[in-house]
Amino acid sequence: MSAGVIAAATTTALCEPLHLGDWRSLLGVIWDFLSLSLFSLGGGNTLLNEYHHMAVDQYCWLSSRQFADIYAIAEAAPGPSSMIVGLLGMGAAVNEGPLWGLLSGVTAEIAILLPSTLVMVAAALSWNRLRHSPWRVAFERGLGPITLGILFAVGLKILRISDHDTPAYAVSLVVCVLMLRTKISPLWFMAVAGVMGAFGLVNH
Amino acid sequence: MAEPAVQPTHLQLFLGMQQVALSSFGGGLSAWSERIVVEERQWMNKEEFITGLTVARLFPGPNQINMAVYIGSRFRGLTGAMAALSGILFLPFSVLMLLGLGYYYLHETMAVDRVLAGVITASAGMALSMGFKIAGAYSRDPAAMVLAAASFIAMSVFHVRLVPLVLVAGPLAMAWYWPRDVKP
Numbered sequence: 001m002s003a004g005v006i007a008a009a010t011t012t013a014l015c016e017p018l019h020l021g022d023w024r025s026l027l028g029v030i031w032d033f034l035s036l037s038l039f040s041l042g043g044g045n046t047l048l049n050e051y052h053h054m055a056v057d058q059y060c061w062l063s064s065r066q067f068a069d070i071y072a073i074a075e076a077a078p079g080p081s082s083m084i085v086g087l088l089g090m091g092a093a094v095n096e097g098p099l100w101g102l103l104s105g106v107t108a109e110i111a112i113l114l115p116s117t118l119v120m121v122a123a124a125l126s127w128n129r130l131r132h133s134p135w136r137v138a139f140e141r142g143l144g145p146i147t148l149g150i151l152f153a154v155g156l157k158i159l160r161i162s163d164h165d166t167p168a169y170a171v172s173l174v175v176c177v178l179m180l181r182t183k184i185s186p187l188w189f190m191a192v193a194g195v196m197g198a199f200g201l202v203n204h
Numbered sequence: 205m206a207e208p209a210v211q212p213t214h215l216q217l218f219l220g221m222q223q224v225a226l227s228s229f230g231g232g233l234s235a236w237s238e239r240i241v242v243e244e245r246q247w248m249n250k251e252e253f254i255t256g257l258t259v260a261r262l263f264p265g266p267n268q269i270n271m272a273v274y275i276g277s278r279f280r281g282l283t284g285a286m287a288a289l290s291g292i293l294f295l296p297f298s299v300l301m302l303l304g305l306g307y308y309y310l311h312e313t314m315a316v317d318r319v320l321a322g323v324i325t326a327s328a329g330m331a332l333s334m335g336f337k338i339a340g341a342y343s344r345d346p347a348a349m350v351l352a353a354a355s356f357i358a359m360s361v362f363h364v365r366l367v368p369l370v371l372v373a374g375p376l377a378m379a380w381y382w383p384r385d386v387k388p
Contacts (some may be wrong), residue, residue, distance in 0.1 A: 011352025037264065039370055044266040045334055049359060050366045069311060069320050072327035073303055078229035079296025082266035086297060087304045094308040101308065105301055113289070116265030121277040121285045123263050129254070134383045140262055142377030144341070145348035146370065149355025152335035156360055162328035171322075180336055189326040197322020198315065 026107075029059070029092065033111035034086065040116060042147035048154045049113075051088055052161070061092040068162040076190050085112045107134035168202045210247055212279055214287040220245055221272050221291030229296075233268045241275060248275070268292065351377050 032054060040047050048071070055061045062070070070091065074084035089108025092100035123130065130136050163169045175189045196202050212220060220240060228236040234257075242253050256278070260270035269292060276288025309314050342348035355373055358364040 009375035019258040032388075036367070039366055040264045040266070041370070042338075043261070045331075046366060048331070053365065064278035068324040068328070069307065070304070071331070072320060072323045073307055074300065075224075075327045075330060076323065077296065077300045077303055079225060079293070079300065080233070080266045080268050082269070083293075083297055083300050086300055087307075090301065090304045091308065098305055098309075101305065102301055105304065106297075109293075109297065113265065113269065116270070117251075117273050117285065117289060120260070120263050120265055120270045120273040121282050123259055124256075124274045124277040124285075125281070127259055133374045135378075136262070137383045138381050141381035142351075142379075143347075143374060144338075145351035145371050146355045146377055148335060148338055148348070149357075150344055150359060150366065150369070151338070152352070152356045153359035154332070155332035155335050159328045162324040168325045168328075171325040172329035172332060175326045176332040176336070177334035179330055186326070186330050189329065190323045193322040193326035194319045195322065197325075200318065202322050202325050 022054065029089075030107060033089075033108055034115055037112050037115035038119065040082070040112075041143055042151060044080075045154060046147055046150040047082075048084075049150075049157050051084065055088050055091065059092065061088065064161040066091065068087045071158060071162075072190065076085060076187065081113075083109065085109050165203055171196065171202055210245065212245070212247055214280055214284060216245075216288040217276050217280065217284055218291040220247070221275070221288045222295060225292050225295050234271075234296075237268065237271060247279070347380060351380075 036047055036050055039050075052064070054065050056064050056067055060071070070084060070087040074087060077083070086109040088105075090101040090105035090141040092108070093104035126145045158171055159169075163172055171193055175186075178184060178189065179186065195204070224237045224240050227240065230261070238250075238253055241247050242250055248256070255268075256274040258270055260267050260274055265273075267321060269289065272288040272292040273285045276284035276286070278284075280287065307316075311320065339352075342352060351373065355369060357370055358373075359366070
């Protein structure tokens with residue numbers, strides 16, 4: 001076991017692309033997602049920094065730019081944006097062919113959702129006892145501010161990996177303000193910014 | 205908890221959640237969820253639905269997915285939760301996987317790459333707004349601001365990973381906010 005950990009750490013330092021055909025590294029990745037699941041506070045966005053660390057720094061599945069790309073795709077696509085995990089899993093194995101990519105994407109998504117889903121089932125079934133428990137009150141009030149701090153850290157990280165010139169930062173800041181002050185659908189912001197990108201007004 | 209008038213079957217849970225997912229292509233998942241579950245299918249009344257949302261937000265996991273799990277498990281336990289979960293995920297996740305394949309095989313095409321370079325500036329702005337959106341709720345509580353600032357600095361400046369951060373800061377924060385004035 002410990003030898004395996006050391007071997008994994010050595011690989012991490014060099015950051016060699018992982019081969020998911022190797023079932024041991026596959027199990028390792030599944031374990032990584034399973035163990036992050038219960039830390040997805042505030043609806044799951046708090047995990048974005050960890051996903052970036054895993055996919056870019058630790059396992060070299062993606063470049064930082066690719067990470068920014070799939071974040072945007074997950075935000076623009078219908079459904080919960082936390083499904084970005086499916087795209088991460090796909091990126092990990094897509095070099096080995098589309099079928100491996102799909103399989104890996106589905107596996108990663110199941111791994112990230114399974115533990116939190118089981119906890120949620122237990123919570124739903126015992127909520128009447130839980131709701132007046134001091135644990136519930138302390139958890140709700142205590143974890144809120146921590147979630148807030150982490151969301152700012154995540155926002156800053158995504159901003160850093162996405163934007164590299166002044167016009168890009170300006171667009172991001174305008175979108176941020178409009179998100180807070182208006183009820184315009186975010187899809188419009190992405191569409192307009194996409195057109196600006198196509199005409200070369202913002203560059204990466 | 206009073207017995208609800210309708211007891212959806214596993215298939216109905218799957219189809220109902222699939223309808224929520226389909227209707228909300230383009231946004232507004234939460235509103236659609238309420239419209240379909242409360243108004244159209246009358247599985248729950250509004251009050252029960254709001255309780256569900258509270259539980260879904262409190263526990264780890266994506267809020268809308270947790271809400272589907274809550275609805276499914278309330279009627280049919282664990283297997284109901286799985287049926288509702290599959291219902292809400294199947295279509296959007298399939299679309300996402302197709303988009304993903306398109307991206308990984310096509311993104312080096314010049315046009316796709318330039319459009320995405322623009323789109324990511326918008327999504328970065330959206331990411332930046334997440335913190336500001338909930339900051340107002342804590343602005344009058346100095347302890348909360350200290351906790352938030354410390355968590356932010358730990359992660360952004362000192363690159364502390366999420367799991368150790370939550371494991372250390374979580375219990376401290378819970379001890380601080382432990383309800384003392386409530387008599388047992």
